[in-house]
Structure formats: structure tokens, C-alpha cells
Amino acid sequence: MNTLVNWFSQIGSIVKFGLLSIPQRRGSVAATVIGIAGVVVVLVGVLSIAAGFRRAMTASAAPDSAIVLRSGADSEMVSGFGRPQVRLIADAPGVAQGPKGPLSSAELFVIINLPKRSTGTDANVPLRGVEPAATVVRDNLHLVAGRMFEWGRNEVIVGAGAAREFAGLEVGSQLKVGRASWPVVGIFTANGGVAESEVWTDAAVLQGAYNRGESFQSVYTRLTSADAFQPFKDALTTNPQLNVKVLRQSDYYAEQSETLTRLITTLGVLIASLMAVGAIFGALNTMYSAVATRTREIATLRALGFGSGAVVIALMLESLAIAILGGALGGALAYAGFNNFQAATMNWQSFSQVTFAFAVTPPLLIQGIVLASVIGLIGGILPALRAARQPIASALREL
Amino acid sequence: MSTMNDGKPGDAGLVRIDGVEKTFRRASEDVHVLARLDLVVPQGEFLALMGPSGSGKSTLLNLIGGLDRPTQGTVTVAGERIDTLSDRRLADWRARHIGFVFQLYNLMPVLTAERNVELPLLLTHLGKAERQKHVATALAMVGLSHRAKHYPRTLSGGEQQRVGIARGIVTDPTLLLCDEPTGDLDRKAGDEILNLLQALNREHGKTIIMVTHDPHASARASRTVYLNKGRLSNEPVS
Ligand SMILES: Nc1ncnc2c1ncn2[C@@H]1O[C@H](COP(=O)(O)OP(=O)(O)OP(=O)(O)O)[C@@H](O)[C@H]1O
Ligand SMILES: [Mg+2]
Numbered sequence: 001m002n003t004l005v006n007w008f009s010q011i012g013s014i015v016k017f018g019l020l021s022i023p024q025r026r027g028s029v030a031a032t033v034i035g036i037a038g039v040v041v042v043l044v045g046v047l048s049i050a051a052g053f054r055r056a057m058t059a060s061a062a063p064d065s066a067i068v069l070r071s072g073a074d075s076e077m078v079s080g081f082g083r084p085q086v087r088l089i090a091d092a093p094g095v096a097q098g099p100k101g102p103l104s105s106a107e108l109f110v111i112i113n114l115p116k117r118s119t120g121t122d123a124n125v126p127l128r129g130v131e132p133a134a135t136v137v138r139d140n141l142h143l144v145a146g147r148m149f150e151w152g153r154n155e156v157i158v159g160a161g162a163a164r165e166f167a168g169l170e171v172g173s174q175l176k177v178g179r180a181s182w183p184v185v186g187i188f189t190a191n192g193g194v195a196e197s198e199v200w201t202d203a204a205v206l207q208g209a210y211n212r213g214e215s216f217q218s219v220y221t222r223l224t225s226a227d228a229f230q231p232f233k234d235a236l237t238t239n240p241q242l243n244v245k246v247l248r249q250s251d252y253y254a255e256q257s258e259t260l261t262r263l264i265t266t267l268g269v270l271i272a273s274l275m276a277v278g279a280i281f282g283a284l285n286t287m288y289s290a291v292a293t294r295t296r297e298i299a300t301l302r303a304l305g306f307g308s309g310a311v312v313i314a315l316m317l318e319s320l321a322i323a324i325l326g327g328a329l330g331g332a333l334a335y336a337g338f339n340n341f342q343a344a345t346m347n348w349q350s351f352s353q354v355t356f357a358f359a360v361t362p363p364l365l366i367q368g369i370v371l372a373s374v375i376g377l378i379g380g381i382l383p384a385l386r387a388a389r390q391p392i393a394s395a396l397r398e399l
Numbered sequence: 400m401s402t403m404n405d406g407k408p409g410d411a412g413l414v415r416i417d418g419v420e421k422t423f424r425r426a427s428e429d430v431h432v433l434a435r436l437d438l439v440v441p442q443g444e445f446l447a448l449m450g451p452s453g454s455g456k457s458t459l460l461n462l463i464g465g466l467d468r469p470t471q472g473t474v475t476v477a478g479e480r481i482d483t484l485s486d487r488r489l490a491d492w493r494a495r496h497i498g499f500v501f502q503l504y505n506l507m508p509v510l511t512a513e514r515n516v517e518l519p520l521l522l523t524h525l526g527k528a529e530r531q532k533h534v535a536t537a538l539a540m541v542g543l544s545h546r547a548k549h550y551p552r553t554l555s556g557g558e559q560q561r562v563g564i565a566r567g568i569v570t571d572p573t574l575l576l577c578d579e580p581t582g583d584l585d586r587k588a589g590d591e592i593l594n595l596l597q598a599l600n601r602e603h604g605k606t607i608i609m610v611t612h613d614p615h616a617s618a619r620a621s622r623t624v625y626l627n628k629g630r631l632s633n634e635p636v637s
Contacts, residue, residue: 009521013510020509300505303466304566305494305522307487393458393467396501 010306014314017297018290019321025293028286033326035282036375039275040330040368045338046268047367048358050261053345056356057257059193061249062139063226064096068219068236071243075256076109076218083214085242089221092239094232096222098136103222105134107203110210111352112177114166116344123344124352125162126198127177129206137220138195138249146171146186151202154209157186159196161355165344175199177209194253197344197355220249256347276375279326283379287319291387298387299395308388315384316377323376327369334368335360411478412439413574413606414463419472421458432458434629436472445600445607447617449635450626456610457578459626463608464497464576465489477573494522498567500577504559506551506566513538513547516565523570537565541595557588564595568605575599577609581616593619 022029068089073079081089089095090104097103109128116123132151135141149155156175163169174181182201190196207213223232233246247255291298298311339360347354421433432455440446448456461467462474465481474482476496484492498519506515513534520530538544541561551559560580567575577596581589597619599605609620617623627636 006521006524013518013521017507017509296503296505297507300501300507301518302490303464303493303499304519305490305492305497307490391467393461396466396505397457 007307007310010310011314011317014298014301014306014311015317015321017294018314018318021290021294022322025286025289028289029322032279032282032286032322032379033329035279036323036326036372037330037333039272039279039375040327040372041334041337042275043268043272043371044331044334044360044364044368045358046271047265047364048334048338048341048360049343050264050268051361051364052341052343052356052359053264053354054254054257054261055359055361056192056196056354057194057253057347058250060138060140060190060195061193061253062222063248063250064223064228065137065139065249066221066223066229066232067247067249067252068221069217069245069247071245073245076107079217081106081216081219081244083216085244086216086219088239088242089219089236089244092232092235094223094228094235096224098133100132103133103136105131105137105203105220106216106218107131107134107220108206108212108215108217109198110206112175112199114162114168117165117167120167123166124346125166126352127156127206128195128198128200129203130200131203133222134200134220137222138190138193140191140193141188141195142190143186143188146184149185149201152205153202154180154182154205155185156182156199156201157188158184159198159200159355160187160189161192161196161342161344162199162353163187164342165197165353165355169199180209192357194347194354197353260345260347272371276371279375280379283319283323283375284382286322287315287380287383288386290318291315291383295387295390295395295398299390299392299398302392303396311388312384315387316380319380319384320373320376323372323379324369326376327372330372331360331365331368335365413442413444413477414438414440414608415473415475416459416463417473417475419459419462419469419474421455421462421467422470431629433462433469436629436631438624438631440606440608442606443600443604445597445619445621446609447620447623448608448610448626449612449614449617449623452612454626455629456626460576460578460608460610463574464499465493491522494519494570496573498570498572498575500560500563500567500575500580502579502582504551504556504563504583506559506562508551511548511550512543512554512562512565515551515562516569519566519570533569534565537569538562540568540599541565555588556584557591560584560588560592561595564592564599568599573606575605575607577607579610579612581611581613586615589613589616 069079086106090102095102095104107130109126111124112127113122114125149157158169169184171184173184175184236242236244236246338358341358344353344355416438419433419436423430450456462469468482473480516534516537517530538547541564543561581592593616596607600607611617625632625635
């Protein structure tokens with residue numbers, strides 16, 4: 001028992017010498033810390049784009065809400081329904097009831113062009129026609145300025161992300177829709193969700209303006225509970241009058257965001273891996289110099305009877321400590337620099353812009369620290385083994 | 400020049416070197432440092448080891464201290480063959496049996512005197528309070544109790560070497576090995592160290608082997624042997 005404790009105190013004292021001697025080699029230690037911090041900044045920074053995009057896409061998707069598309073449609077873009085089908089869907093079992101009937105919003109959207117504030121160039125923005133239940137089939141929708149559009153009138157409300165990203169979407173300004181101009185009467189938020197990137201109006205008004213007749217592209221529903229999803233889905237997919245696909249909203253958006261998040265993640269991991277190789281050499285160098293400047297100290301300890309295992313572990317711990325310091329620094333910088341950084345990108349599934357905020361999440365920070373630790377351990381192992389294998393007698397002669 | 404056993408007749412000796420050879424392999428050539436060497440050091444002796452630079456004094460001391468292994472022959476300390484121990488067993492063995500004192504003190508600059516002295520005790524089963532007691536005793540023996548909290552760089556060379564000796568004796572080792580302990584000190588500080596070693600030998604019965612260049616230092620030992628061209632003798636070679 002006591003021997004184990006003493007083994008730890010052996011390791012502890014070697015680690016202590018190492019850490020206390022850092023001021024003497026602060027140049028190389030600082031270079032390594034900064035190098036590792038750089039790797040972590042890049043990894044966490046790039047992955048925060050993916051995390052932010054995914055978060056935006058799923059932010060307003062409640063577990064007890066569903067989206068219905070035409071069978072075989074991967075996105076709303078290529079989906080379509082007529083009025084009778086929409087009615088069948090709203091009346092299906094499991095759809096929650098509000099004071100004015102089923103919580104179901106049949107929707108359609110068109111793409112309009114608006115100039116980006118940042119570049120002045122036109123970009124695609126979805127103009128979505130919704131039904132009154134639209135604000136309750138999604139989570140966290142709030143008007144933050146102006147008022148709701150009036151049903152049956154040529155008015156729009158604008159998501160906060162779209163208002164921020166595109167010019168001419170302030171409350172009171174006029175939105176060009178075809179040859180007409182519709183006033184912007186309100187701004188809404190959706191907890192950073194994808195709806196914030198959209199412009200909304202009454203579905204019936206939009207159908208009229210774009211000659212869509214009575215056709216819709218999707219139906220959003222709020223279910224009585226998350227468990228009601230399966231019976232709801234079964235009822236719709238087995239109904240011979242319908243040919244539909246039923247998804248939880250969260251699954252739908254997760255799927256929508258998958259291509260882009262996977263692309264970004266792959267890219268981020270690739271760049272960070274390349275940089276990590278460089279950082280490993282930095283750590284290697286630091287630990288070699290740490291071992292070199294302490295050759296005689298380490299040999300002395302081993303002469304006194306300190307075990308080479310303790311030497312190896314202690315030096316690895318030292319390398320780990322330096323690396324984790326770098327990782328923490330990188331994480332902090334990434335958080336300060338990237339968290340909530342506002343951006344917009346093309347959502348290829350809807351061919352329109354999605355505004356989102358980079359999200360430096362706790363799991364990303366943990367990933368950053370883990371990567372830093374791996375760099376530290378890999379960079380520390382060879383120098384540690386060298387220190388432990390050096391013949392004591394000749395190491396003692398070194399000054 | 401038979402065996403260098405000056406111990407009492409029949410005494411096996413605390414340290415026994417039998418037929419030891421040591422060859423270093425350097426680049427292409429072999430350096431033969433020690434050639435079929437025999438030496439017996441009885442319990443309680445204060446042995447001085449002299450010889451020209453490069454004659455292999457440190458090499459011999461390292462073999463006795465288990466820091467290196469002979470190419471040929473056996474090294475026995477306190478009845479135990481140490482030349483055949485594994486690295487790990489040897490490290491444990493050193494912790495239990497050997498106190499080292501180095502020419503350049505080899506103290507840890509980031510530790511205070513008392514923490515330096517405590518180092519070998521970390522390898523024992525002693526608890527913190529007991530360790531502290533041993534450290535205090537060792538520092539008192541070298542007359543440095545008042546410097547316990549000082550860092551090595553704030554101490555004079557002689558004081559640093561006394562801390563080194565305190566570290567060497569704190570575990571009460573079987574054998575104290577000193578490689579030119581006064582080599583870096585002026586006469587006065589060197590004399591103090593020699594007084595200390597002599598007292599440790601005479602009053603506490605410590606067996607000491609000391610490598611030195613200085614006849615003034617070897618005069619304090621109970622016996623002096625000379626190493627030259629790989630061989631030991633009782634007489635200095637002119
Ligand atoms: N690890 C080693 N590898 C190669 N040669 C070595 C090694 N250690 C010692 N030697 C050689 O062995 C010889 C004896 O060295 P050693 O250090 O034992 O001499 P010494 O008597 O202690 O000398 P000094 O009085 O200068 O300390 C020298 O020629 C030295 O170069
Ligand atoms: Mg020497």
C-alpha cells in the first residue's frame with residue numbers, strides 16, 4: 001500500500017521538477033503550447049461551424065412534431081399535395097387539437113432573390129406560405145418586432161436571421177414579390193432555427209400570387225405526444241388515398257443538415273490532423289529538450305533508485321500537462337473567436353440560404369482537449385523512453 | 400600484489416570485487432578500463448581510491464554502486480551478487496543499500512535542501528512524518544538544520560555538498576560512495592566535508608568509499624588504494 005503511495009510520490013516529484021523547470025525553457029514550451037492551441041482552434045473552430053449549422057437546422061424541431069412530404073421526396077422542394085390530402089393528414093390520429101381545430105399547417109414556399117448585406121449580391125431566400133397553426137407546430141417561435149401578418153393580406157413577417165443577412169427586410173420596408181410590393185410587418189425568432197432564415201406569409205395569399213392553385217408542398221403537424229408519432233405515421237402510410245412520407249421534424253432537419261455537416265466535419269478533421277502532425281513534432285522537440293536539459297537530474301534520481309517506469313510516466317505527464325494547457329488555450333480562443341459567430345450558407349436541400357451561428361459546444365471543447373492530450377502523449381513518449389533508457393553512469397557525467 | 404583484502408582474516412568483506420573487467424565499446428575500438436580486478440572492502444572501512452584521470456576510478460565506483468555492470472567478474476555487496484540483478488531490481492537495491500555523493504552535488508535546483516534530502520526516502524515505505532524526522536536528523540548531522548528551507552543556489556558549494564551528504568546518508572545505507580566529494584571545493588570547505596565523512600565513519604560506523612585526486616583527502620581515509628592502467632595497488636605509481 002505504502003509502496004504504491006511512494007511510487008506516486010516518485011512520479012509526483014519528477015513531474016514537479018519538470019513543471020518547476022518550465023520557466024528555464026519557456027521559449028520552447030510556449031512554442032509548443034501555442035502550436036497545440038492552434039491545432040485546437042482550427043479543429044474546434046471548423047467543427048463549430050458544423051455544430052452551429054446542425055443546431056440551427058434542429059433548433060425548432062420538437063420531438064412531438066412531424067413533417068409530411070410526398071412519398072419519395074427528399075425535401076419540400078420536390079414535394080406536393082392537394083387540398084384533400086392535406087385535410088386527410090390533419091385529421092389523422094395523433095394530431096394534437098387546438099382551439100381552432102387540428103394543429104396542422106400545410107405550407108408551400110417559393111424562392112425569392114434578395115441582396116446580401118455583406119456583398120450586395122443576390123441570394124436565394126425562401127418565402128414560405130403558412131397556415132395559422134405554423135407557429136405552434138414549431139418550437140420557440142416568437143415575434144420580436146412589429147406584429148403578425150394578417151391572414152388574407154399581402155403582408156410578410158421576416159425571420160431574424162434573414163433580416164440580419166439581407167437588405168430591405170426591416171419592419172416597414174416593402175418586399176418585392178413578383179410585380180407587387182408586400183410590406184414587412186414583423187420580425188420573428190425561432191431559437192436560431194432554420195425558420196429564422198425565412199420570410200413568411202399566408203399560404204393562401206402566396207398560392208394566389210404564384211398561381212399555385214390549392215397546392216401545398218408539406219404539412220407540419222404537432223402530435224399529442226412524441227409516442228403518437230408511430231401510429232400517426234402508420235395511419236398515413238397505410239392510407240390508400242395517400243402516398244406520403246412521414247418524418248419527425250428533428251429527423252428531417254438532421255437529414256437535411258447531414259451533407260453539409262459531414263463535409264465540414266471531414267474538412268475540419270483533415271486540416272486539424274495535418275496540423276496535429278506538426279504539433280506532435282513541436283511537442284517532441286520540447287520534451288527532447290526537457291529531457292536534455294535535465295539529463296543529469298534524471299540520472300541522479302535514477303542513481304538514487306527512482307525507477308525508470310516512474311521517469312517515463314512522469315515525463316509523459318509533463319508533456320500531457322503542457323499539451324492540455326495548449327488545448328485549454330485553444331479551446332478558450334475558439335470559444336472567444338467563434339462561438340455565436342453569425343454566418344449564412346447555402347442549404348443545398350432547399351437551394352436557399354440558412355443563417356446560423358457557429359456553436360462551440362462542450363463536446364467540441366472536450367474533443368479539442370482530447371486531441372491536445374493525444375498530441376502531448378505521442379510527442380512525449382520517445383523523449384520519455386530516451387530519458388529512462390539512458391545509461392545512468394554516462395548520463396551522470398553530463399553537465 | 401595479491402587480492403586487496405586488508406580485512407580481518409576470514410572476513411568476507413562488505414564489498415567483494417572478483418576478477419572484474421570493464422570494457423567500453425566506443426565507435427570502433429574497445430576501451431579496456433578495468434582488467435581482472437580484485438578488491439575487498441570490509442565493513443566499517445573508509446577507503447580512498449586514487450589514480451590518474453581516466454584510470455577508471457569512477458567506473459569502479461559505479462560498478463560497486465550498481466550503476467553499471469562489469470564485462471567480466473562478480474560484484475558482491477553485503478553478501479548479494481549485484482552484477483546479475485535486472486535493472487529494476489538494481490534500482491531497488493540502490494535505494495536500499497547505497498548513498499551517493501557527487502562531485503557537483505547533483506541537487507535538484509527546484510527543491511529546498513530538506514526536500515532534496517527527502518528524495519531517497521520517497522523510495523521507502525516511510526510516511527510523511529517519519530520522513531520529516533529522518534530529514535531533520537540527517538540535516539542536523541551535517542550541521543545544516545538552519546538551512547533546511549533554502550534552495551541549493553542560495554547555498555555555498557560546501558553547504559551544497561553537505562546537503563548532498565545528508566541526502567546520501569538519510570536512508571542509513573549500507574555503503575556511502577563519494578566520487579571526488581571535495582573536487583569542486585576550496586581547501587577550507589573541503590576540509591569540513593572530510594571532517595564530516597571521517598566522523599560518519601568513526602562515530603557512526605559508515606563504510607565509505609571515496610574517489611579523490613587529493614592526497615590531503617586520502618590522508619583522512621583508513622586505507623588508500625591506487626588504480627593505474629586497469630589494476631589496483633597499495634602503492635602509488637610514480
Ligand atoms: N560510458 C562510457 N563509454 C565509453 N567510455 C567510457 C565510458 N565511461 C568511461 N569511459 C572511459 O573509461 C575511462 C575511465 O573513465 P573514468 O570516468 O572511470 O575515469 P576516472 O578515473 O574517474 O577519471 P577522472 O579522474 O577524470 O574522473 C576513460 O577513458 C573514459 O573515457
Ligand atoms: Mg571520475
